Amino acid sequence: MKNFFLIALIILLFSFESKSQDLSEVLSKVGKDYAQKYLEPLTTGLGTNLNSGFIGGFNPGGYSKIPVWPHFYAGVKFCGVVMQDADKSFNLAFQTNINYGGQSLPVNWTVLNAPTVFGSRTPAVAHGTFTYAGHQRDTSITLVGGLEDSKFVPLFIPQIGIGTIFGTDLTVRGLPGFDVGSYGSFKLFGLGLRHNIGAYAKMPFDISVQFGYQTFAITDKNKRKFITADSYFANLQLSKKLAIVTIYAGGQYENYSVDVDYIYNNINIAFNQKGDNSFRGIAGATLSVGPFHINADVNYGAKFAFTGGFGLGL
Secondary structure, eight states: OHHHHHHHHHHHTTTOOOOSOOHHHHHTTSOHHHHHHHHHHHHHHHHHHHTOSSSSSOOOOSOOSSSEEEEEEEEEEEEEEEOOGGGGEEEEEEEEEEEETTEEEEEEEEEEEEEOTTSOSSOOEEEEEEEETTEEEEEEEEOOOOSOOOSEEEEEEEEEEEEEETTEEEEEEEEEEEEOTTSOEEEEEEEEEEEEGGGSSOOSSEEEEEEEEEEEEEEOTTSOEEEEEEEEEEEEEEEEEETTEEEEEEEEEEEEEEEEEEEETTEEEEEEEEOSOOEEEEEEEEEEETTEEEEEEEEESSSEEEEEEEEEEO
């Protein structure tokens, strides 16, 4: 089981191939404004994935004259977000000071097509101008490159489902902390509580409402936590069982934010960043053959995403 979690973690961290440095070390080379632009697609991609996979796969049904109807599900969800070309680079104008001729002078920098965390691994070059002794001078600096040149952000999440009590079931998902090479340690924990209105009456289809919360943190190889995040969601689900296939659809509101805290030039840099994702529509189906459940769905929101799952349920 530990090996399974380790493999999931490696994939979760986007299969970064650079072994010489972790994300915390990359951030330590740039200031706050640059780091915010650099991390924007990571924030949205992680948030979209974390709030995926709570619908489908585990559906114990709502109507029963028995208040407690034991069900259990254990499986893994695969979530994937498709990023756009615009998520791979950014332009930025910023200002810093440099020491020149024994003076600390302000420099106006401009960087074009700088890679984000998912952009080219070739480091960006910023060009700057400053005034010294009444004359304008030019300079340049090499910044950082992306960690993984990719338009696809994957995530594997083990989860279990338990139900149902008066039409209410609980989904629990998580990854314990593991040290993965030079990347540091990643922790994830989430809960989803769903109530099926069909518990009160037999209906042609099930109508459910679900609320969930998740938290995660990334700790660098020096055991310093530099990224923490929380996400909340609420959704309305419709589902209909047809023989061995259950079709489902839903609408989901979600809120996701990240707190970033790192050291740059011996100064502590901290900021909060919110994901672009706030609402999505979901449509998919679950195939159930005996205890085996396989599901897949598509998610339409700020980013297009899809979810697949496999598990055992009784």
